[in-house]
Amino acid sequence: MDVIINVLKAQIANPVRACVNGESSFAREHIRAIAGDIIARQYWNWAICPAEWRAKNPIFGELALTLQLELDAIDDKSSLPSWATYGT
Numbered sequence: 001m002d003v004i005i006n007v008l009k010a011q012i013a014n015p016v017r018a019c020v021n022g023e024s025s026f027a028r029e030h031i032r033a034i035a036g037d038i039i040a041r042q043y044w045n046w047a048i049c050p051a052e053w054r055a056k057n058p059i060f061g062e063l064a065l066t067l068q069l070e071l072d073a074i075d076d077k078s079s080l081p082s083w084a085t086y087g088t
Helices: 002-013 023-035 037-047 051-056 062-077
Strands: none
Touching: 002 023, 002 037, 002 062, 023 037, 023 062, 051 062
């Protein structure tokens, strides 16, 4: 899916780095705007699965899998501010 690959590349090039939503959620919204709800849901259902499962099921191809791992790495580097976890 070219749409998914193009959106993932764009998200990696210009990450939002929000403290609450992950990069994949922003990618999902871009996919929804371009390709519609069904493709966005298919992407989201795949993106939220564990990386091991995604590796065994590269539904959108190997390039999309590699790009998704890069998005995951961006999310792993971000952390919540203290106000987001206070009292939990």
